[in-house]
Amino acid sequence: MQTQRLSEDDLCRAFAEKVADSQDFKNWILFRTKFASRRFASRLLKQEQALARPRVLPDRWWRHWFWRITELEKEHETDVLLWFADDAGDYRFVLHVELKLGSKLSAGQAASYAPRARHVMEHEKRLPHQDFATVFVAPTRTILASEADADLFDAVISLEEVGVFIEDFARATTQATPVATTGA
Numbered sequence: 001m002q003t004q005r006l007s008e009d010d011l012c013r014a015f016a017e018k019v020a021d022s023q024d025f026k027n028w029i030l031f032r033t034k035f036a037s038r039r040f041a042s043r044l045l046k047q048e049q050a051l052a053r054p055r056v057l058p059d060r061w062w063r064h065w066f067w068r069i070t071e072l073e074k075e076h077e078t079d080v081l082l083w084f085a086d087d088a089g090d091y092r093f094v095l096h097v098e099l100k101l102g103s104k105l106s107a108g109q110a111a112s113y114a115p116r117a118r119h120v121m122e123h124e125k126r127l128p129h130q131d132f133a134t135v136f137v138a139p140t141r142t143i144l145a146s147e148a149d150a151d152l153f154d155a156v157i158s159l160e161e162v163g164v165f166i167e168d169f170a171r172a173t174t175q176a177t178p179v180a181t182t183g184a
Contacts, residue, residue: 092128159173
């Protein structure tokens with residue numbers, strides 16, 4: 001019996017929903033970022049995030065947030081956006097997650113994440129927050145093949161590591177397309 005190939009969108013959905021449904025996974029993800037000290041005293045603002053875009057189906061609360069940012073000269077999107085608040089509710093932060101299944105980052109994609117996140121923090125009225133982190137999730141071989149780009153993210157997490165928490169990620173690591181490398 002052949003299983004259906006997973007897409008990046010399938011994995012993005014599984015990732016976002018696991019953060020929403022599992023305190024252990026949420027805490028583990030936050031531990032991998034500069035928000036490690038806030039992992040036990042914060043909550044995902046899933047409902048509020050869904051309400052921030054009334055024209056988007058509520059089950060796509062996490063998906064493809066787009067922004068046109070002048071200095072980047074075109075519209076850019078974040079694969080998975082996760083908005084958090086501390087337990088007191090007065091400190092909010094956002095994770096901007098780029099997920100790759102097997103393909104490399106496109107030219108300038110990694111470099112656009114921090115400026116976009118900064119723009120969103122400073123100008124996005126629907127999601128007020130004081131800080132952000134950018135996160136790159138990809139197969140280990142993709143991370144290694146694009147090390148310079150991966151270094152532009154605040155946190156880098158392999159698909160294999162996430163596979164410990166999410167079965168689809170474990171399965172996806174066996175189907176990911178090898179990344180082409182350049183050079184001799």
